[in-house]
Amino acid sequence: MDAPEARGRPTAEEIDRLLLGMPARYTRGEVAAAAGVPAELSERIWRALGFASLADDAVVFSDGDVAALRRVRTMLDSGLLDERTVIRMSRALGRTTARLAQWQAEIMIGAMLPPDEEPSDEDLTRVLDTAGRLLPDFERVLVHVWRAQLAAAGTRLLTVAESHSEPLPTRVSLAVGFADLVSFTRRASELAERELAELVEGFEARAADAVAAHGARLVKTLGDEVLFTAPTPAQAAAIAVDLMESDELRIGLAYGPVLPILGDVFGTTVNLAARLTSIARPGTIIVDSGMAEDLGDRPEFEVRRIRRRPARGLGVVQPHVLRRSPH
Template sequence: MSQEGPRRPTAEEIGLLLAGAPASRTRTEVAAGAGVPQELAERVWRALGFPTHADDAVAFSEADVAALTRVRTMLDRGLLDEPTVVRMARALGQTTARLAQWQAEIIIGHLLPAEGEPSDDDVARVFDTARALLPDFEHLLVHVWRAQLAAAGTRLLAMADLRPETAPDPRPETAPDPRPEAAPGRVAMAVGFADLVAFTRRARELDERELADLVEGFEARAADIVAAHGARLVKTLGDEVLFTAPTPARAAAIALDLAGTAELRIGMAYGPVVPMMGDVYGTTVNLAARLTAIARPGTVVVDSGLAEGLAGEPGFEVRGMRRRTARGLGVVRPHLLRRSSS
C-alpha cells in the first residue's frame, strides 16, 4: 500500500493562511458594513495598493470590514480628515508591500531549491514554515513598528527644536550660497550619499546571483553602520544609499566607517531639508548628490556647512578643495574629509 506524500497547498489555502480570514464580501458590502461611503472605501483600498474588483466579486473578508470600521471611527472622532487618512493608507500600503515581498523572497529563497521547479514537498514545506512563523512575525512586526515610530517621533521633535538658521553658514568664501533661506517645515540635518564605485562594470561581470549578493551585502553593511550611529537610512537605490544624521559629527563618523567597508565614494552636505513621505527633499539633498559625483573612489567629500560644523570635533580632518561648478547650484567649495591623524 503506497503512502502519499505532502499535498501541494492550493492558492486559496495559502491566501487563507496569510490573510487570516476567508473572502465573504463584495466591495459594496464591505463599505456598507463599515458605514463608509463607497468612494472613500475605494480611495483607501487603492492607496493601500490593492486592485479594484468587480462589483459582484467576493474578494473581501470580515477583517476588511473591521479595518474600514476603524477608519470610519478615526474620521468620526475628528482625529484625521479624509485626505490624511488616504495619505496614511498610502504610506502603509507602499511600505508593507515592499516588506511583504522582501520577506517572502527571503523565506522562499531559503526553502526552495535554487535550480529547477519546486516539488510538492518543497511547496508544502514553505506552507508549513509560514504557518509556524506567522504568529511570531506578526508580534515582531508590531513591536518593531512601535519602536521605529518612537524613534521617528523623537528624531522629528528633536529636529523641530533645531532652527535651520543655527546651522553653520554653508557659503564658500566668494561663492553665493546655492541653498534658499530657511522656510517653515524645514529642519537642519546632514544628508549623505554613498555610491558603489564601478557598479555598471561589475554588473556586466557578475551573474544574477553574484550581483544580488553584492547589492544586498552593500545595503546590509550600510544599514548596520547607519543604525549603529543612531542615524537613519532613508532609502537604497541599488548601488547607492541615502542617509541622514542630526549632526555633522555623526554624519562624518558614518561616512568614514562606510568608506572603510567597500570601494565607495561619498558626498555629504549640512543644511535645511524638507522631510516628506519618509524621504528628504531640498537643495541640501541635491548638493550632497553633486558632491558624490565629485568624490574620487574611496574618498568622502563634504560641503562648507558640514566642514564648519566639524570645527573643533576630535577625530576628523577637513581640507578644502578647489571650487567647482555644481550643476544647477552654482559654484561650491568642496572639502575632503579624513580621519584625524591625531
C-alpha cells in the same frame, strides 16, 4: 500502512486562507456597506493601500476587511482624523508593507528553495507550511518593532522641534549623505545574478548598520546607492568614515535645510550631497563648506579643502575631502 497523499502545488486560495485566516465573503460594495463607510471612500483607501481596482461583483473581501474599515469609520467619527489624513496614512502603510512583504517573501524563498533548480510542489508546500508556523511570531515582532520605530521617530521630531519655533517645521537643518557603489553598472554586467544580489544586499546591510549605530536614519536605498540623514554633521561624518573601508565606495555629505515629506527628503541640500558624490573619487568622502566648518575643530576628523568644482544646477561649489584622523 498507506503513504500520505502528496499535496499538489499551493494555490492562491490556499495562500489567502493561510495568511488572511478568513474566507472572502463580500464584494467591494458589500464590504463598504457592512462597515458603514461610503463606497467611494472605501475604494480610495483600497487604492491608496496599493491594491488593484476590482470588478463590482468580485468576492474578495473578508470579515477582517470589514473590521478594519469599521476602525477607520470610528477614527473619522471621533474627529481624530479627516478623510485626507486617512488616505495619506493608508498610502504610507501600503507602500511600506508592500516592500516589507515582498522582501520577507524573497528572503524565505531564497533560504528554503534549491538555488539553481526548479522547485517542486513539495518544496513550495514546505515554504507555505513554514510561513504558517512562523506567522504568529512574525506578527507580534512586527507590531513591537513598529512601535519602537514610531517612538524613535517621535524622539527625532522632538529633537528637531526643540531647535525651531514651530512644532513640526516644514524645513529642518539636517546632514544629508549619499553613499554610492563605484562602477556598479560595469560590475553588474560581470557578476552572476546571485553574486550581484549578494553585493547589493551586503552594501545595504553595512550602510543600514552604520547609520543605525550613530542614531541617524536610512531614508532609502537605490540598489547601488543609499541616502541617509543625521541630526548633526558629526554623526553623518562618523557614518561616512565607518563605511569607507575600501575603494568600492564614494560618499558625498552636505549640511543645511531640507524638506521632509512622504518619508523622503528634498531640497538644495539633498541635491548638493548628490552632486558631491558624483565629484568624489573612489574611496573618498567629499563634504560641503558648511560640513567642513563644523568638523574642522573635531580631533577625530581631518578635513582638507580641494579646488572648486562646477556642480550641475548649483553653480561652482567648494568641496572638501573628509578622512578619519590618523591620531
